[in-house]
Amino acid sequence: MGSLLLYAGKYLAKRAILSVVKGSGESDMEDDSPELSPPDDQLDETNPVTEEIFSSWALFILLFLLGSALYTSYFLQQRRIKAVHETVLSIFYGMVVGLIIRVSPGHYIQDTVKFNSSYFFNILLPPIILNSGYELHQANFFRNIGTILTFAIPGTLISSFVVGVILYIWTALGLDGVKLEFVDAIAVGATLSATDPVTILSIFNAYKVDPKLYTIIFGESLLNDAISIVMFETSQKFHGHPVHFLSLFEGLGLFLMTFTISTIIGLMIGILVALVLKHSHLRRYPQIETCLVLLFAYESYFFSNGAHMSGIVSLLFCGITLKHYAYYNMLRRTQIATKYIFQLLAQLSENFIFIYLGLSLFTEVELVFKPLLIIVTFISICVARWSAVFPLSRLLNFIYRARFKEYTNRSAYHSGGLSYQVVPDEISHSYQVMIFWAGLRGAVGVALAMGLQAEAKWTLLANVLVVVVLTVILFGGTTASMLEILGIKTGCVDERAESDDEFEIETLNQRLTLSGQDGFNVNMMSNRPFKKSTASNTNASNVSLALRTSLQHYFNDDEVHNGSSPSLHNNKSIDNLVGDDDDELVAQHEVDDLISGPTSPTANLGQLDSTNGLLGSFLSGEEHAKWFTRFDEEVLKPVLLDTLPQAQNKGNS
């Protein structure tokens, strides 16, 4: 038995080595049965069985790296090492293995593990964007939408132009022998303006950074990508054509339309899913329900991309809409499953992308590295980010002060304790530095750079790739220290994470069995920030009192003021949590207390406690938000959510 295993092991090792060596171009090698090897080399190349063997090795290597990265992630979390992030290590692993593949004989595996922009856009990117939309803290996001859009749209434009101009001037000097058209320089600038949402946010999550800063950086980096893609495509259209001054406005108009239409596509598909789930009995088949939700979300991405729109924007808004409406029409099991699966896919994709980046540094053989150009580019992206973040922050602070002044002047309240002079900055200096530091570039840039039409394509691609890897390692590796140096508030009670955990199985089971006493504490805890804020109203300014009251009005006390729409949201979530089990033995009000607390909009008020967030909300259009929330509660939710639990039970019985 032992000798058989030994023989088998030897045979296996031999075949494994042979099959790897076989990829080295010499297709007719000495196999264990030489007379059986295929007679013609040509056919060998097109033979799917042979092809399959090489792609198997390539996939084996990629999955092995992915497994190592995940195990490292576990190890880092286990030892509570927060400073080094797994994505930085993923890039290193990728680089090491890429180097090994490069120096070893054989080209087939090298060809297979190359960075492929089609795989990136069609397989790796969608799960990350979808999960971002699904996990988004909606109240925070829309409260800071003004700030986010300011950084995302003018910020990316400024950044692209600064990088483009610096690169154009540098190449015009001719030191590197690289010739660049102006539109190509702008295109490279666009690829290097897409910031990466993965690494920095994982670190922020680990440290529980102030949700406002988190939301701004998160929102910016998400929309950034979409804007870079649109800018890149627009500038590539001008490749080989004369550029007019009017082209700038044409490009801007095209961009705004793309953004709007993409958003509408995403919203429409999200609403469609909510309606399909409402008007069918899909919840009886959780597997099919989960699949369909996933498929619909992907459809929004591919449809949007196919229609020359921005798939990222569509998918992001589709994810948000799914979570806002469709989520409450799903079976409890599907809710858990979709959250878990989206998270899982996103985590796998994120790690994979960084491994892929590391690998392609060595496996892309055509790359031409120009050290001077790389240094200049790296400096230029720092300058570009600087000139986008700081002026725009000042502008935001200025507008914020002006609007605050206007608001206090117009309103009748002058008895407040908060004087006009002490208005805090919307974005403090330390936040500005952190936003600057968070500008590490990601895989979207590299994937875009593969589509460059310039003559110096391979030089530029190498340039972008190296700069991206450098930013991830330098900025990503020092984010944790930077948080400490800047003295940014960490360890914030993360309402978002709390509300996520509430949906997990373990917690639910535990609470259901612990029958109330533990659950009551949880409920108290989740309401604590809100209650505290109500209690501290007497000391706060009248402005915030007025705002708070209006917010409470439509978030909490619907039945008192309207009488007509008795807090649909709460009823809905309870109803769905209990599911279709006709399980009347569970004390309904207990579940109500336990579960609806943190998921209902009431809990979102928790973060309004910080004066910044509260005032930020009126900057981004208080009137607008009020209008939408009422429309949402009175029209959209009754139409899109399962409003009649009786009808639902009848349908399922």
Added chain:
Amino acid sequence: MGSLLLYAGKYLAKRAILSVVKGSGESDMEDDSPELSPPDDQLDETNPVTEEIFSSWALFILLFLLGSALYTSYFLQQRRIKAVHETVLSIFYGMVVGLIIRVSPGHYIQDTVKFNSSYFFNILLPPIILNSGYELHQANFFRNIGTILTFAIPGTLISSFVVGVILYIWTALGLDGVKLEFVDAIAVGATLSATDPVTILSIFNAYKVDPKLYTIIFGESLLNDAISIVMFETSQKFHGHPVHFLSLFEGLGLFLMTFTISTIIGLMIGILVALVLKHSHLRRYPQIETCLVLLFAYESYFFSNGAHMSGIVSLLFCGITLKHYAYYNMLRRTQIATKYIFQLLAQLSENFIFIYLGLSLFTEVELVFKPLLIIVTFISICVARWSAVFPLSRLLNFIYRARFKEYTNRSAYHSGGLSYQVVPDEISHSYQVMIFWAGLRGAVGVALAMGLQAEAKWTLLANVLVVVVLTVILFGGTTASMLEILGIKTGCVDERAESDDEFEIETLNQRLTLSGQDGFNVNMMSNRPFKKSTASNTNASNVSLALRTSLQHYFNDDEVHNGSSPSLHNNKSIDNLVGDDDDELVAQHEVDDLISGPTSPTANLGQLDSTNGLLGSFLSGEEHAKWFTRFDEEVLKPVLLDTLPQAQNKGNS
């Protein structure tokens, strides 16, 4: 607002149409900004952004079809239509859309949605195999292993040779103008001997067919694929070489070694996962745990394929090992998640494969259809299946009778009421017909056929494709009627499904809250078949009494007989179900009663109640099973499972 939307809609539609038309070879079309289109056609082809748009449309179409197939599946289940299966409809949908793509202008989408054997083997097939291994009812499978291997190994060999010889003779007649080498004919025979595990088993599941028949067909169709692949590769190695009689034995030896080594790889990786999970604290991070289990399973597939072994066999046994050991070292949440995700991926893959098959009937432009050859091939596969199933069934019945006789002669019991003459067939005639009917061919055959090296490759591929689609539609569409005609026992209480449901969230929640009284019934129910069989022992034959006692011995009454290994399995599952929550308030014995019942090996005895299954077990080597079960309980489980709950709790605190 309305007119803006209208304009946006028009613009979108225009771009969508343009981008589809753009794929039609005329790359320089009239866009909305004609002066901005790229100046050279060549670059347009290699531009990832343009490429991305076409692959977006292709993916959009594929996902749309997948969504339609799933919605149809829901609709069929909703209306309780069991006769038509979704896979048959998936093929139809694929064919209709394939036809539309074919007749519409543009080749890019047509090229993208083509059947690609690399995608099939690397992406679509693994989830199905992994889920099969994970969902396998292990007791049933290993009880019928003799029968399964008989149909799988000699059955596939016979089938391949019969199809091969008929095709060789037919082509030698020269009526179709197709010339075929003998080894190529055998290769085609191998591709057409891989039966499909998807459609037929879904129907069997819906009808709750006798688990024995289910297990035989399931096991055969799984191992079938592996054997066809090995046979195909072996015969393709002989392409262009003289064939000796000895080559047959060489091929057989190669095949047996491949099978053994692949099994060992799968087992090793499964055991490795169990050990990693046991000796780490991965359970604290359920996301990472789930990812790693999935990645390890895929690694077994790709490693095995890369080493010229059979990935299918490795993955199948890896899945079985994972479920047998690693599953009990996972966090409760990971157990649920892995089961759900594996099922989900398998369902998506299954539907996708059939859509893909339907599509490729029209989108593969090189296909050469020869109607006569197709008819001959279809007849030949029926003949081949006939000559494999019926003689082998007789052989099995004969061996079974001989062994039964030997057993009754050797044993001292002669007082039994069961006389020698009335021994029931191991495989009755109606079962034989059903096994014959279950021989519908699947996508594995098509994927293999793409690797044919014969001159008439495109004719043979068309041939295989049409025959596969025909068998799925004809046999798959009539399985339900056939079950009725043959009078096969349906509506069997499916222990397997019961034990699966036990692991679901809803059920668990419900039972935990219903505190015992409901749970007690469940426990009673799951033990009922076993108790009934014990009670009826007095009336049954002595043979079955002896067998039952021996089975009870190692499945149930370990502590009574051994004293040393107090039913590890039970302790383990409880321990894992409660998880790491230090949640001592849950009444331990209650959970014990509730959950361990159906998942513990005791429940597996339920199906031994049927005389066929019981007697089948001794056919497949009673001694062997006893030896392994004892080794498993006394050596493997203590080593591989978390035996010390105290240590585990300490590690996690």
